[in-house]
Amino acid sequence: MLEIRSVVRHYGKFCAVNNASFICPDKKITGLLGVNGAGKTTLMNIITGCMPAGSGDILMDGLALREHPADCRRKIGYLPERPPLYDEMTVQDYLAFVCRLREVERADIPGHVRNILELCGLSDMSGRLLGHLSKGYRQRAGIAQALCGDPPILVLDEPTVGLDPRQVSEMRELIRRLGENHTILFSSHILSEVQALCSRIVIIHHGRILKEAELGEESRLLRLSVKGKTEEVMRALRDVPDCSKVRLLAEAESGFVECEMELKQDAGQDAEVKLFRLLAARDLPLRRLSPAGDSLETLFLRVTDEEGGSR
Amino acid sequence: MIAIMRREIQGYFYTATGYVAMGIFLIIASILFDLQILASRSGDLLTFLGQLSYLWMLFSPIVTMRLTSEDRQKQTDRLLLSSPVSLTGIVAGKYLAALFVLLLTVLSTFVYILITAMYGTVYPGELMVGYLGFVLQGMAFLAIDLFMSSLAASPVTAALLALGMNFVLWFLDLLSMTVPAGIGRVLDFISLYTRNEPFLMGQLSFASMIFDLSVIVLNLVLTIYFMDRRRRKGI
Numbered sequence: 411m412l413e414i415r416s417v418v419r420h421y422g423k424f425c426a427v428n429n430a431s432f433i434c435p436d437k438k439i440t441g442l443l444g445v446n447g448a449g450k451t452t453l454m455n456i457i458t459g460c461m462p463a464g465s466g467d468i469l470m471d472g473l474a475l476r477e478h479p480a481d482c483r484r485k486i487g488y489l490p491e492r493p494p495l496y497d498e499m500t501v502q503d504y505l506a507f508v509c510r511l512r513e514v515e516r517a518d519i520p521g522h523v524r525n526i527l528e529l530c531g532l533s534d535m536s537g538r539l540l541g542h543l544s545k546g547y548r549q550r551a552g553i554a555q556a557l558c559g560d561p562p563i564l565v566l567d568e569p570t571v572g573l574d575p576r577q578v579s580e581m582r583e584l585i586r587r588l589g590e591n592h593t594i595l596f597s598s599h600i601l602s603e604v605q606a607l608c609s610r611i612v613i614i615h616h617g618r619i620l621k622e623a624e625l626g627e628e629s630r631l632l633r634l635s636v637k638g639k640t641e642e643v644m645r646a647l648r649d650v651p652d653c654s655k656v657r658l659l660a661e662a663e664s665g666f667v668e669c670e671m672e673l674k675q676d677a678g679q680d681a682e683v684k685l686f687r688l689l690a691a692r693d694l695p696l697r698r699l700s701p702a703g704d705s706l707e708t709l710f711l712r713v714t715d716e717e718g719g720s721r
Numbered sequence: 722m723i724a725i726m727r728r729e730i731q732g733y734f735y736t737a738t739g740y741v742a743m744g745i746f747l748i749i750a751s752i753l754f755d756l757q758i759l760a761s762r763s764g765d766l767l768t769f770l771g772q773l774s775y776l777w778m779l780f781s782p783i784v785t786m787r788l789t790s791e792d793r794q795k796q797t798d799r800l801l802l803s804s805p806v807s808l809t810g811i812v813a814g815k816y817l818a819a820l821f822v823l824l825l826t827v828l829s830t831f832v833y834i835l836i837t838a839m840y841g842t843v844y845p846g847e848l849m850v851g852y853l854g855f856v857l858q859g860m861a862f863l864a865i866d867l868f869m870s871s872l873a874a875s876p877v878t879a880a881l882l883a884l885g886m887n888f889v890l891w892f893l894d895l896l897s898m899t900v901p902a903g904i905g906r907v908l909d910f911i912s913l914y915t916r917n918e919p920f921l922m923g924q925l926s927f928a929s930m931i932f933d934l935s936v937i938v939l940n941l942v943l944t945i946y947f948m949d950r951r952r953r954k955g956i
Contacts (some may be wrong), residue, residue, distance in 0.1 A: 419955075421954075421955060453953065455799075455955065458799075458802075458803040459802065460798075460802040460803050460952070461798050461805055461952060461953070461955045462952070462953055466822040480805040480807070481805075482807045483803055483804060484805050486798065486803065488800075488803040490796060490799040492795075492796050493801045494795070494796055494797040494798075494800035495795075495797070496728070496732065496795075496797060497795075498732060498736050499728075499731070499732075499735065503731070507724060507727070507728045508800065508804075510723070510724035510727070511724045511725070511804045511805075511806060512804060512805065513799070513803070513805060555800065
C-alpha cells in the first residue's frame with residue numbers, strides 16, 4: 411500500500427502541495443485528478459523520490475521514503491509525463507539497462523526483459539532505436555521501464571497525453587491489465603479516462619487534496635424528479651433507509667422537484683425499488699429516476715467549485 | 722553505478738561523441754608527433770606528452786558535455802533519481818565512463834611509443850611517470866568539466882562553460898609568468914599545468930599527485946552537491 415501523509419512542498423513562497431494525505435490501496439488503480447497546475451506532477455515527483463517533500467512522509471508497505479530511500483525506490487516504478495528514454499539505445503538495450511539500474515540479477519535480465527516486452531506489446535520493436543519510435547510506442551517503452559525490477563507500485567503521470575484515440579484505448583487496456591497485479595497511482599485531468607480506469611479517485615486542487623473516494627461510491631448517485639411540495643419530497647427522500655445525502659437541484663414551476671440523492675455504500679441492489687415504493691406510499695409521483703449522469707464530472711466540478719474554482 | 726557507467730560508455734559510441742573526442746585528439750596528437758618527434762628526429766616523448774596535455778582542454782568538454790546536462794534537458798534524470806542508485810553512485814558512474822574514454826584515448830597514444838622505440842631509445846621508467854602525470858591531469862580536467870556540465874541545462878551550454886573554464890585555467894597559468902612573484906607563486910600552486918611539470922621531467926611528485934586527486938575529489942563533490950541542490954529545489 412502507498413500512503414501519503416501530510417506532504418507539503420513549496421517552490422519559494424508558492425505552495426505547490428499543501429498538507430496532502432491519501433492512500434492507494436493494494437492492487438487498485440487510484441486516479442489522481444486535477445486541473446493543469448493542481449500539483450499532480452510535483453506530488454508524483456515527491457512520491458517517487460525525485461524531489462524531497464518539505465515536510466510529511468511517503469510510506470510504501472509501511473517503509474518511510476525519508477528513512478529508507480533505496481528500499482522504497484525498489485518498490486516503485488515511475489513513468490513521468492515525458493518518458494525518460496535514451497534515443498540512441500534500442501528498446502531491448504534500454505530495458506536491460508533499467509533492469510541493471512534496478513538491481514535485477516544479471517542472469518534474470520534477458521527473461522525479465524522478454525516478459526516486459528511481451529506485456530507491453532513491444533516484442534516487434536525490441537531491436538528498434540527508441541528515437542525512431544512513434545509517440546504511442548515511446549509511451550509503451552516508458553511504461554515498460556517502469557515495470558523493470560517488477561515493482562509492486564506504479565506511478566504514471568498522464569500516460570495518455572498526446573496519443574491518438576486508438577493508442578489511448580490500447581494504453582488504457584495495458585494499464586487496466588497492470589492494475590490486476592500492481593498498486594497504481596495514475597494522474598490525469600481527463601475525467602472520462604479516470605472513470606474508465608480507476609476504482610478510486612483523489613481530487614487535488616491548488617495543491618490540496620479535496621476528495622478521496624471510491625468510484626463505485628459516486629455511481630450510487632441518483633437524480634430524481636418528483637411531483638410534490640419541496641419539504642415533503644425532501645423529507646420522504648431522507649426517510650429512505652439507504653439514503654445518505656439529498657441535495658435539491660431545482661424547483662420547477664410545474665410542481666416538480668429536481669434533486670440528487672446519494673445512496674449509502676452498503677445499499678442493496680433493490681434500493682431504487684424501496685425508494686419508488688416509499689414515494690408511491692406518500693403520494694409523491696415520480697417522473698424520473700436515473701443514475702446521475704457524468705457523476706465524476708459533477709463531483710469534480712462541485713468539489714473544486716466549493717474550493718473557489720481557479721485562482 | 723556500474724550500470725550507469727556502462728550506459729554512458731555505450732552512449733559515447735552509439736553517438737558520435739566518443740569518436741569525435743578521440744578523433745580530434747588523435748589527429749592533433751599525430752600532427753604534433755610528426756612535428757615534435759619524426760620531423761626533428763627526437764626521441765623526447767616527455768616533451769611530446771607535455772604538448773599533448775594541452776589537448777585535454779578540448780577533449781574534456783566534448784566528453785563531459787552531455788553527462789549530466791543532457792539528462793536534465795531530456796528529463797532522463799527522473800529515471801536515475803527514482804532508481805535505488807544514490808546521487809554519489811550516479812556521478813561516479815558518469816565520471817568513470819568519461820575516464821574510460823580518456824584511458825582508451827591514452828592507450829591509442831601508445832602507438833607513438835612503439836614508433837619511437839623502433840627508431841630510437843625509450844626510457845620506460847620516466848615514460849611511465851610522464852604518463853601518470855598526463856592521465857592525472859586529464860582526470861582533473863574531466864572532473865572540473867563534469868562539474869560544469871552539472872551546472873548547465875543543455876549539452877551546448879555545458880561544453881561552452883567547460884571550454885571557458887579550461888581557457889581560464891590555461892590563461893591563469895600564462896599569467897603567472899607576468900604577474901608579481903607572490904601572485905605568480907599562488908597561480909603556479911593552483912595551476913594544473915605547472916603541477917604536471919615534475920612528471921614531465923620524470924620525477925614522481927607525490928605533492929602533484931595529491932593536488933590532482935584533490936581537484937578530482939573536490940569537483941566530484943561539488944557536482945554531487947549541485948545536483949542534490951537542484952533535486953531539492955525541483956528544477
